[in-house]
Amino acid sequence: MKRYFTIGMAGHIDHGKTTLTKALTNVDTDRLKEEKERQISIELGFASLYEDHELEISVVDVPGHERFIRQMIAGVAGIDLVILVVAADEGVMPQTREHLHILGLLGIKNGIIAVTKINRVENDFIDLVKDDILDELKDTVFEHAPLMLVDSLTGQGIEDLKHLIIDELKKRETRDSKGAFRLPIDQVFSVKGQGTVVRGTVYEGSVEEGQALKIMPKGLGTRARQLQVHHKSANSAYAGQRTAINLSGIAKEDIQRGDVLVSSEHFIVTQTIDVALRLAGDLEYMVKQRMPIKCHLGTAEVMGRIVLFDRNDIKTDAEEILCQIRLEEEIVTKRGDRFILRRPSPQETIGGGWVIDPKGEKYRFGQKTVDELEKKKEGTPKERIYAALHEAKSLPFQEILKRTSISEQDLQNYLIDEEFLLYGGKEYTLLIIKESIEKDMITLLQGFHGENPLKLGMNKAELLQLISKQYPKRLAEYVLEKGIETTIFGKKDQFIFHSEFTPHVPKSWQKRTENMLADLKKDGLKVKYFNDYITKAGIPSDLALDLTKFLADTEEVISLDEQFYWHAEHFNQAVEQLRSGTAIEFEVGDAKDILDLSRKYMIPFLEKLDSLGYTKRVENKRVWQESK
DSSP: OOOEEEEEEEETTSSSSSHHHHHHHHHOOOSSSSHHHTTTTTSSSEEEEEESEEEEEEEOOOOSSSSGHHHHHHHHHTOSEEEEEEEEOSSSSSHHHHHHHHHHTTOOOOEEEEEEEGGOOGGGHHHHHHHEEEEEEETTTTTTOOOOEBBTTTTTTHHHHHHHHHHHHTTOOOOOSSSSOOOEEOOEEEETTTTTEEEOOBBBBBEEETTTEEEETTTTTEEEEEEEEEEEEEEEEEEEOEEEEEESSSOOGGGOTTEEEETTSSSSEEEEEEEEEEEEESSSSSTTTTTTEEEETEEEEEEEEEESOOEEEHHHHSSEEEEEEEEEEEEEOOOOOOOOEEETTTTEEEEEEEEEEESSSOOOOSSHHHHHHHHHHHHOOOHHHHHHHHHSOEEEHHHHHHHHHHHHHHHHHHHTTTEEETTTTTTTEEEEHHHHHHHHHHHHHHHHHOTTSSOEEEEEEHHHHHTTSOOHHHHHHHHHHHHTTSEEEEEEEEEEEEEOOOOOOOHHHHEEEEHHHHHHHTTTTTTOHHHHHHTTTTHHHHHHHHHHHHHHHHSSSEESSSSSSEEEHHHHHHHHHHHHSSOOOEEEEHHHHTOOOOHHHHHHHHHHHHTTTTEEETTEEEEEOOTO
């Protein structure tokens, strides 16, 4: 249940974003010849910052120059935390402020302030620099953000900043990997011998190698031929990861930045969106009815017009404005997506907000339309139920009532819908969540089986513990029990396994195992210590315990005790030989005479017969049991 995050570097040109990225990641994200020559970032740069067993963090280096604001918006639209870079010798500058406006309008709330180039400022002035920067950042998303002093060239403060980033992200919820896959494309290129490759940050869902996909809004079918995450091949990619996908059957010319790669037909293609717009502060020019605008949504940049319903122009308003954007080209979006509006000429960030309805219609001018949009903004009852369950994963009826403000009768009626699922008699979840948990369990079990082919399955408690990191344990238990009932999973004792799996000896060790069993069989009943056979066969010690248990579970060998094992064929022959040569009752001496065995074999063998129910010990004698 690994979590994936992408962080962004934002700030004024030449304040050290790229140098700081390199100090943190050891990667120079300025890869273009023009970027090297001009020493400014033109395109988005990407690097891997940190990875362990539970966390993976990528960095987006966003161009700071005003001319490259389009790339900047495309970069920050998919990030989870922003590092606002401010040079100590210059402080907050015009592009710093513009980036701040955009970050706020995109709803990004998590940030860290990195004051760079501190070696250029006398120590006595450091506190003054900090106070000036914090004063400039009042009433912005960075007002209460932690501030770090760093110098990228000497390395001062870099490790502390890195640890702070990791600690901050460990507190954050990851993006949704459970829904349909969506990746807004921000880079398209071709690789000789491979074909077309696209890059982007996975907004939601996950993608697997070989999966069928569509390029929207064009509706072109394709397949994920290969995946890479930070130049390393991967079988899958998840929400929050920077990913490169090699697409089959698609020419580079068929795709452009702003297209969206999806796995589902459910995403809406539209040219008219109802929105909640918040103006950027200190607009220089009036926003007029139906004026041309550039709409930045995800990685798309589309021309359009703004349509107001309760006024004909506006320059200042602290409240959200419910209005409509009519676009000249189709885009892919859904309710809740964030956007930025900019004036094409003279260039200025007008504002930003979120999509209320991706399928807007033509409405009359007037307050009545604004009132209807207000109702849409609050969401339909069904949307509110879905959102509550999507966030909490599982809720009792009364808690859904509290969170949605829907009448009890209406809630009961909505919960009958097949996309909602009642379990345990009192809790509700979404069918898509149940299916996601089931898929996660299959993935975990298949991974376990791949690493442990000799073992029957994963311990139930361990499986539930892993799943319960992301879902309520009671829900995970319900999904597991349902999976066992429908034979998706199997269960034996405390072990859970995928129904399509059968324990087996790894192919690389089959021949040695066969040789070991042949040696054991050749020695008949007078065997050596079992570990001697394993050592002779060249089977490594870390495999020995699992292999021994597997052979015993599959009854290829029978353990007399922890040291001695007989080949199953000889064990069964010994049982029959002893049974046919004795009466109903017999003593140890009788068995020794028949099998010609010393006590070191005979006593464990007779105790094994007792434990298996073949015989029952009565004082100094054994009595054969009829059932066996």
